[in-house]
Amino acid sequence: MKFKPEMDSIRTHTVPQWYDDCKLGIFIHWGLYSVPAWAYPSGKLGTIPFDERWFAYNPYAEWYCNSVRAGFGPTYEHHVKTYGADFDYESFTDLWKAERWDPAQWAELFKKSGARYVIPTTKHHDGFCLWNTKYTDYNSYQKGPGRDLMKELCDAVRSEGMRFGVYYSGMLNWHVTHNAMMSDYEVHHPNNITNGYADFAYNQMMELVDTFEPSVLWNDLDWPLKGLDDLPYLFAHYYNTVPEGVVNDRWHDVWFDYKTKEYHRGDKFLEQKWECCQGMGLSFGYNQVETDEHYVSHNELITLLIDTVAYNGNLLINVGPKADGTIPEEQESRLLYLGKWMEVNSPAIYSTKPFSRQKEELETGEIVYYTQNDSSIFLLVTNPKAGNSTLRIPEPAFSCDYRKTLGNFGANVAISEGNLVIDLLDIPAGSAPVVLEFTK
Numbered sequence: 139m140k141f142k143p144e145m146d147s148i149r150t151h152t153v154p155q156w157y158d159d160c161k162l163g164i165f166i167h168w169g170l171y172s173v174p175a176w177a178y179p180s181g182k183l184g185t186i187p188f189d190e191r192w193f194a195y196n197p198y199a200e201w202y203c204n205s206v207r208a209g210f211g212p213t214y215e216h217h218v219k220t221y222g223a224d225f226d227y228e229s230f231t232d233l234w235k236a237e238r239w240d241p242a243q244w245a246e247l248f249k250k251s252g253a254r255y256v257i258p259t260t261k262h263h264d265g266f267c268l269w270n271t272k273y274t275d276y277n278s279y280q281k282g283p284g285r286d287l288m289k290e291l292c293d294a295v296r297s298e299g300m301r302f303g304v305y306y307s308g309m310l311n312w313h314v315t316h317n318a319m320m321s322d323y324e325v326h327h328p329n330n331i332t333n334g335y336a337d338f339a340y341n342q343m344m345e346l347v348d349t350f351e352p353s354v355l356w357n358d359l360d361w362p363l364k365g366l367d368d369l370p371y372l373f374a375h376y377y378n379t380v381p382e383g384v385v386n387d388r389w390h391d392v393w394f395d396y397k398t399k400e401y402h403r404g405d406k407f408l409e410q411k412w413e414c415c416q417g418m419g420l421s422f423g424y425n426q427v428e429t430d431e432h433y434v435s436h437n438e439l440i441t442l443l444i445d446t447v448a449y450n451g452n453l454l455i456n457v458g459p460k461a462d463g464t465i466p467e468e469q470e471s472r473l474l475y476l477g478k479w480m481e482v483n484s485p486a487i488y489s490t491k492p493f494s495r496q497k498e499e500l501e502t503g504e505i506v507y508y509t510q511n512d513s514s515i516f517l518l519v520t521n522p523k524a525g526n527s528t529l530r531i532p533e534p535a536f537s538c539d540y541r542k543t544l545g546n547f548g549a550n551v552a553i554s555e556g557n558l559v560i561d562l563l564d565i566p567a568g569s570a571p572v573v574l575e576f577t578k
């Protein structure tokens with residue numbers, strides 16, 4: 139066994155090349171919360187104080203259970219009006235049928251988007267498990283859909299040649315705790331701090347490793363404090379079972395392969411491999427209140443990918459399916475648009491590394507990004523002007539030969555008075571970002 143259950147051994151693990159190269163993954167938040175599918179679209183994470191103003195007006199539809207437990211606020215009022223004050227969250231198992239779910243259709247769409255890995259919520263904070271776990275009957279095989287949703291999805295994702303990872307909410311389990319969490323402190327100090335709960339979480343995570351041999355272990359929020367000493371055993375078993383496995387950084391700072399960011403962008407890591415996760419709107423779980431206006435635009439989604447990859451990150455963009463198993467049209471449309479762009483421009487994304495310069499804002503308003511691989515440097519122009527326009531890049535970071543555009547638009551490139559001057563030709567109105575390739 140290569141890895142021993144001790145941190146000195148775990149620390150020898152390095153980020154596998156596949157994870158660094160693939161750049162784009164699909165997050166999926168699907169669960170009991172997809173039945174009510176209701177949240178108050180208050181604002182983006184990081185823009186609202188992390189106190190009652192966030193928790194009682196939580197835009198995350200997957201937090202429905204906690205938002206109702208608050209006992210006040212828009213989600214509580216919606217719940218009482220729609221289901222009645224006595225309707226408890228667990229009763230949504232009677233309403234969740236997934237009657238239109240076809241995992242092969244999901245996998246085909248994700249593949250078309252250009253994504254190379256998929257990470258679904260196997261158990262979110264509500265404690266409902268989407269696989270036939272032997273540690274609780276509160277799962278989708280014993281209740282609700284009556285299917286092992288994770289097994290079916292894993293098979294479909296892998297048959298499309300993508301990697302399958304698992305999200306697990308280690309710290310929170312609202313099927314075990316019953317008080318509303320209305321502060322960051324309460325979220326990080328749930329009253330399920332028993333050894334029994336820590337063992338439950340450890341056993342379920344080990345079961346996920348042995349059942350799915352997932353390419354990513356994506357724990358969320360934190361790990362049970364009484365279970366921190368278990369983690370070297372979990373990581374060693376995982377890396378010995380899945381040699382190309384990789385873990386995120388939400389394990390109480392015990393260990394990580396890569397850092398994560400959620401919505402708010404903040405400073406970039408660059409030297410350290412990281413991943414940005416966010417919804418296309420303000421929520422991860424499907425929120426029927428959100429309209430197209432709450433979602434990033436089609437071109438903003440591409441720019442989000444570019445802005446992440448240029449700084450050594452992967453984008454884990456979230457899909458929030460409806461309870462019936464269909465993907466909302468607004469989300470499907472964005473994934474297909476992204477995929478069309480990737481068909482032409484993926485050489486500037488897959489298997490690239492950050493360049494000596496990542497991004498610059500031009501006087502004319504365009505924002506230019508850079509990526510590189512062994513033979514080329516790519517210049518990615520977001521918000522290009524329609525028709526013909528001239529970009530002037532002062533003190534260019536390179537003086538190598540312009541090779542070609544990626545896509546069916548024209549360009550003339552020259553060095554003039556120390557500037558890299560690029561004439562972009564025939565850019566359509568509302569164009570997605572355009573890419574030029576230079577030879578090293």
Ligand SMILES: CC(=O)NC[C@H]1N[C@@H](C)[C@@H](O)[C@@H](O)[C@@H]1O
Pocket residue numbers: 198200201358359360388400415422
């Ligand atoms: C920073 C953090 O721990 N966020 C927890 C947050 N993660 C998102 C991916 C969603 O699953 C949220 O529902 C969850 O609370």
